[in-house]
Amino acid sequence: MSLIYVLDILGTFAFAISGALVASDKKFDLFGVLIIAFVTAVGGGMLRDVLINAHPINWIGDLNYLFVIFAAVVFTFLFKSKIAHLSKTMFLFDTVGISVFTLLGLEKGLSYDLHPIIALIMGMISAVFGGVLRDVLTNKIPLIFQKEIYASACLAGGISYLVLSYVHMPENIIFIISAAIIIIIRVVAVKFELELPKIKDDLFTKS
Amino acid sequence: MSLIYVLDILGTFAFAISGALVASDKKFDLFGVLIIAFVTAVGGGMLRDVLINAHPINWIGDLNYLFVIFAAVVFTFLFKSKIAHLSKTMFLFDTVGISVFTLLGLEKGLSYDLHPIIALIMGMISAVFGGVLRDVLTNKIPLIFQKEIYASACLAGGISYLVLSYVHMPENIIFIISAAIIIIIRVVAVKFELELPKIKDDLFTKS
Amino acid sequence: MSLIYVLDILGTFAFAISGALVASDKKFDLFGVLIIAFVTAVGGGMLRDVLINAHPINWIGDLNYLFVIFAAVVFTFLFKSKIAHLSKTMFLFDTVGISVFTLLGLEKGLSYDLHPIIALIMGMISAVFGGVLRDVLTNKIPLIFQKEIYASACLAGGISYLVLSYVHMPENIIFIISAAIIIIIRVVAVKFELELPKIKDDLFTKS
Numbered sequence: 001m002s003l004i005y006v007l008d009i010l011g012t013f014a015f016a017i018s019g020a021l022v023a024s025d026k027k028f029d030l031f032g033v034l035i036i037a038f039v040t041a042v043g044g045g046m047l048r049d050v051l052i053n054a055h056p057i058n059w060i061g062d063l064n065y066l067f068v069i070f071a072a073v074v075f076t077f078l079f080k081s082k083i084a085h086l087s088k089t090m091f092l093f094d095t096v097g098i099s100v101f102t103l104l105g106l107e108k109g110l111s112y113d114l115h116p117i118i119a120l121i122m123g124m125i126s127a128v129f130g131g132v133l134r135d136v137l138t139n140k141i142p143l144i145f146q147k148e149i150y151a152s153a154c155l156a157g158g159i160s161y162l163v164l165s166y167v168h169m170p171e172n173i174i175f176i177i178s179a180a181i182i183i184i185i186r187v188v189a190v191k192f193e194l195e196l197p198k199i200k201d202d203l204f205t206k207s
Numbered sequence: 208m209s210l211i212y213v214l215d216i217l218g219t220f221a222f223a224i225s226g227a228l229v230a231s232d233k234k235f236d237l238f239g240v241l242i243i244a245f246v247t248a249v250g251g252g253m254l255r256d257v258l259i260n261a262h263p264i265n266w267i268g269d270l271n272y273l274f275v276i277f278a279a280v281v282f283t284f285l286f287k288s289k290i291a292h293l294s295k296t297m298f299l300f301d302t303v304g305i306s307v308f309t310l311l312g313l314e315k316g317l318s319y320d321l322h323p324i325i326a327l328i329m330g331m332i333s334a335v336f337g338g339v340l341r342d343v344l345t346n347k348i349p350l351i352f353q354k355e356i357y358a359s360a361c362l363a364g365g366i367s368y369l370v371l372s373y374v375h376m377p378e379n380i381i382f383i384i385s386a387a388i389i390i391i392i393r394v395v396a397v398k399f400e401l402e403l404p405k406i407k408d409d410l411f412t413k414s
Numbered sequence: 415m416s417l418i419y420v421l422d423i424l425g426t427f428a429f430a431i432s433g434a435l436v437a438s439d440k441k442f443d444l445f446g447v448l449i450i451a452f453v454t455a456v457g458g459g460m461l462r463d464v465l466i467n468a469h470p471i472n473w474i475g476d477l478n479y480l481f482v483i484f485a486a487v488v489f490t491f492l493f494k495s496k497i498a499h500l501s502k503t504m505f506l507f508d509t510v511g512i513s514v515f516t517l518l519g520l521e522k523g524l525s526y527d528l529h530p531i532i533a534l535i536m537g538m539i540s541a542v543f544g545g546v547l548r549d550v551l552t553n554k555i556p557l558i559f560q561k562e563i564y565a566s567a568c569l570a571g572g573i574s575y576l577v578l579s580y581v582h583m584p585e586n587i588i589f590i591i592s593a594a595i596i597i598i599i600r601v602v603a604v605k606f607e608l609e610l611p612k613i614k615d616d617l618f619t620k621s
Binding site for chain 2: 023026027028029031032035036046050053055056057060063066136137138139
């Protein structure tokens with residue numbers, strides 16, 4: 001079992017908990033909580049695999065995802081009030097998860113002979129779409145469209161991965177550097193509350 | 208034409224009417240009503256088939272689904288005020304539909320050599336996801352995440368099917384027993400207003 | 415590069431701008447605007463290709479879609495206040511786009527040996543579903559379910575295409591006539607504010 005697989009599982013666990021927390025805040029029942037935890041954790045990889053025709057798709061091909069999600073829901077059920085005190089740990093898991101999801105998704109895209117730009121988008125879909133699905137199913141406008149900068153962090157890490165691949169560095173080193181870029185950008189962005197620009201009505205007249 | 212196929216069609220009819228009623232309450236036009244009836248009736252099987260790569264997917268491989276949905280919309284258009292008096296009949300059709308959708312979805316999963324747990328999930332997706340899509344498209348939080356117990360009924364029936372399969376009972380008997388379990392649980396749950404537990408903030412401190 | 419391809423690209427550009435405008439009205443950041451422009455422009459063809467198992471799907475098989483969408487977002491970013499004055503031009507592009515999307519989707523369905531009715535639905539999905547996805551992701555009830563008559567225009571144009579194909583007219587002529595039907599119906603419908611009927615509670619008692 002490789003380190004990257006362990007990080008993938010940790011990220012899945014963190015994503016599932018984030019989904020379970022949102023769902024329980026919305027007063028969903030146990031089944032609803034399970035579904036939201038599930039789509040949050042594996043929704044991104046699932047969409048990627050359907051789009052690139054990679055069957056069996058992620059959670060069908062590896063049952064461990066289901067077990068981890070189930071464990072995350074049980075964990076949330078038992079320790080909900082404690083998790084609030086673990087928010088920094090959760091944020092770390094979540095951020096590691098995002099970085100691993102992005103790079104594994106990108107690698108999967110490349111392994112299917114997709115154009116690097118398409119593979120990059122597949123990496124971002126893997127990292128981002130689970131949260132989008134979670135928000136759509138809980139009837140909210142996806143957070144990531146408005147404030148979260150983490151798509152940009154994924155983009156930067158993905159580009160780093162592609163660029164470093166051209167200079168023939170060892171794959172492990174490329175993975176670690178690119179994951180570090182994603183993690184650092186996200187941590188810095190959250191710490192300093194950085195946001196992406198928005199389209200303003202008067203941008204043209206100002207410039 | 209087997210009995211199960213007839214029940215599948217009846218269930219599709221009932222699901223389509225339930226979608227058409229929701230859409231007409233939202234003042235959708237005829238096209239909108241058709242779409243919502245359509246996704247409610249075949250959305251679950253459609254998602255299942257896309258996820259397990261079963262092409263042609265349900266309504267592409269069998270035009271009868273479209274004809275039944277169309278008939279259901281015409282029926283709703285003509286008799287909307289009468290359908291209110293048929294709510295018990297509709298509930299019966301709907302419940303039979305859920306049980307058949309669950310077991311047919313489960314069987315399809317097994318026929319694609321999926322792990323029994325995955326096949327079980329495919330059965331539940333077949334039964335549940337049409338209603339989820341209906342609610343997302345009409346901008347509501349899916350009902351099933353909050354109150355409806357029928358996912359649990361589907362789960363119980365699906366597990367029954369898998370367990371009975373191990374003891375080599377005739378397939379028809381297995382199907383009937385499992386469908387009966389789903390129908391009975393749902394009827395009892397609705398009659399006694401049973402709900403699944405929710406995650407409470409203080410669960411841990413209480414226990 | 416055929417004329418139809420140029421129209422397809424123009425339509426994609428118009429759809430992407432319509433998505434970008436909606437997203438910027440919702441105060442989405444640059445990433446959110448890109449995503450909404452993307453799903454509005456290629457969401458319909460993407461769903462069609464997933465449903466009929468046509469891989470690589472539209473934007474994976476032809477990178478030009480991505481470039482056009484990116485250009486449309488930059489264009490919207492720079493000229494948002496000017497686009498308001500171009501609403502007639504935009505409406506024209508959009509309407510041409512709808513007609514081309516419908517007929518190309520229909521042709522693709524036929525080329526995959528689908529039943530004409532299924533191919534017709536694929537044409538409509540191609541034209542309509544991008545806007546539905548845009549509305550779902552911005553947490554609105556899809557416009558097309560309530561007021562827009564353009565699905566009916568697509569249906570009429572698609573039926574025209576199928577009927578004319580039976581009389582062995584040259585394909586270009588069929589395409590042009592059917593596209594014209596879609597464009598004319600939509601323009602007339604918008605001009606005269608035509609709407610589809612809705613299901614009324616008392617339809618049966620009245621008739």
